[in-house]
Amino acid sequence: MLWSALLPSPTSTGTAPPTEATQRALAIWALQFTPRVALVDEAVLMEVQASVRLFGGWRALRERVLGEGRELGLTQLAWAPNGLAALALARAGIENGLRRPLDALLDALPLHTLSAVHPHRLTLEHIGCRTLGHVRALPRSGMARRFDPHLLQALDQLYGQAPQAHEWVVLPDVFEQRLELMARVEQAPALLWGAQRLLRVLSGWLAARRAGVTAFTLKWAHDAMRSRAAGEGGEITIRTAEPTRDIEHLCRLLAEHLARVALLAPVGELVLVATEVQPLQDVSASLLPDAVRQGEKLGLVLERISARLGAQRVLRPVLCEDHRPEWMCRWQPAALPLPRKGAQVTDQPQPGFVLPVPLRLAVRDHRPVYHGELMLLLGPQRVEGGWWDRAEGEDRMRNVVRDYWVAFSAQAGVLWVFQTRLGETPAWFLHGHFA
Template sequence: MLWCALLPSLSTSDTAAPPTEAVVAQRALAVWALQFTPRVALADEAVLMELAASVRLFGGPRALRERVQAEAHALGVERLAWAPNGLAALALARAGIENGLRSPLAERLDPLPMDTLSAVLAHRLTLEHIGCRTLGDVCALPRSGLARRFDPQLLQAFDQAYGRLPEAHEWVALPEHFEERLELMARVEQAPALVFGAQRLLRVLSGWLAARRAGVTAFTLHWAHDAMRSRAAGEGCAITIRTAEPTRDTTHLCRLLSEHLARVQLLAPVGDLRLVATEVHPLHDVSASLLPDTVRQGEKLGLVLERLAARLGAQRVLRPVLCEDHRPEWMCRWQPADQALPRKGAPGTELPQPGFVLPQPLKLLVRDHRPLYGGELVLLVGPQRVEGGWWDRVEDEDRMHNVVRDYWVALSPEAGVLWVFQTRLDGAPAWFLHGRFA
């Protein structure tokens, strides 16, 4: 068995009910821990994880310990410890001893103070009066005398901590929706500084998403103004961040949030943050390579576009998107780069498609029923009938974008290979130039 005990910085050292902020911090830490194992429990002020079944999944015990330690400290964990069972890990964490796996468990637990085990606290004064100072001193007392003079929970706790009895825990359930809050250590007056507190919430969000095998395409950061604010400032405000694809990359989400907050001006000092995942979608992880990656990979284009859109504005960074439409003018549209791409593309076509399409088709002169453009055109390939648009209404007009055309690949003596079409709906069919081949 492999257990890890995590003690948040906002925790209490006694069995009394912890303050609200400590409860919130403990609950957020438990949600984050669910990405490593479903066997997560709350024990007094700590969070316990049973990780034996997760060692291979996360690359071995050393890699798992290093990752848990690095991410836990970033979430404000003051102390953590590893042991063969949960109560032993909790006792070691309270004593500031990190590794309880290198030597026999009794050698690690015997020197610890009595208050490292919660069941001892109710009988601490009595045990001190008879000369007990450590857990080992209590274990050295006659077992029959302990059973007569103290409640059975004391012996049960010692047996469980020393591995003689199995433990029973109530596992934390993964919430269906993500919403976490954080009270800032100091009041923040500049919006960009909010990212430092939001980063902690985003790490918890990343853990929740990993446990759900999902990614987020939109999340909202709410902030509450200080109670001493002016009445005109209001209670608070919020900002929603969107991504083109589902992701749980904390670094990328922090960068996006930072770019957006750089353009926000706070109306009053902020003391409280709340993060809500508003759009969550399944995320299929890509299998890692068996070979080491010797070539440094640059940042993906989609991530770069999202950062540029956050900095310059959504309407200033656009990307082309293929649409399911046979009409060339509507086969492609431009949308903000931070919006999700549609899953379907344009329909297949029979003729080669030009590299350059004119914004508006250019009507051609006709001589003896032959179109002219830099000379008489020679029709090479075609026709391809394109018909559609009866459903597409022109804005502010009582007509549709309905077209019936025959497209040809044509050769001009001076302009080269062109893309032309002949209309079929008009009373007098006409020829138009619509594109050029590079």
């Protein structure tokens, strides 16, 4: 099993545990990662064994939890095979409990890292116990007679020798979160800092419900030292055209509305309410499987798709050592290895789109015409060769003798054209468009 312990920041005194509202908000946010979230003492515990692969692996999940959790007051994170062990490591400031043997890590921890030790801490210190390993080494029969039986049970659970039971946090049906600001705010745009923290919790709640918000209301309460005309507070409702849980988008909308709000008195508290919520189905907009964006190599994905659809149905472009534009690139089955040699490099601009067959252009006063007369900007770039290359199934050589130009059309934009040089009467052709 894989457990994570999240420790929120303490109160402003620095010694008291975090407020219940802060801990509860962090737990609701954590429900987007797993339905198994529990509140234990001052921490939030998550059982994420079944969620690691969904979020791209242990490292990707760690980076996301740390990156987003800091905005909600997360100060310490720890991972371990069980919940109590993760909590003990977090209290000791140790994050990774998976690399070394768990028993060795826990034996070296101080007594305060296990809550069940707190009632007996003075007694244990008087008999020379300074670490959990010292407590664990005491005779079990003597501990059972002299201490609370809960101490032995907690030690067994800590070291994974007994099962743990937790009361899981239930996702509320209605989202309403309150935040007391650290300082009184007198300008409405400054409310965005606290609102952004509430929106982060809202995002986790929406993700756990597989839903998106179409309307939310931000309420604020005025400071007690206010004039009677100011009233108790105010509120603003933000609506979206489609259900969403994109925090950046919601923050931008809220910032635009707050810029036009004038506060009648300093604000000390915010409340965020999701007033309209709709189901939101997650749809991937990628042409490739989600595993590609989660770190799986593209070659492995192409091999799997080729095996499913057939080798000739999954092709990839391969650059070739050929200066003729039509044959600079060829297509081969994606499962085949790429050639070691690359394509020729030219200092001349190359178009983003090349026509499969060059389009012959009309000529007016010896100048090519395509949606009007073309203006030649850069050139010529001479391309000549191919007398050695025989077309498959045809009794001819693919020899080209051309002068390429970068041209401009007022209607079609920047074009790639060429003029034939040998053989029949010189003619102009359109061969590509610049993106």
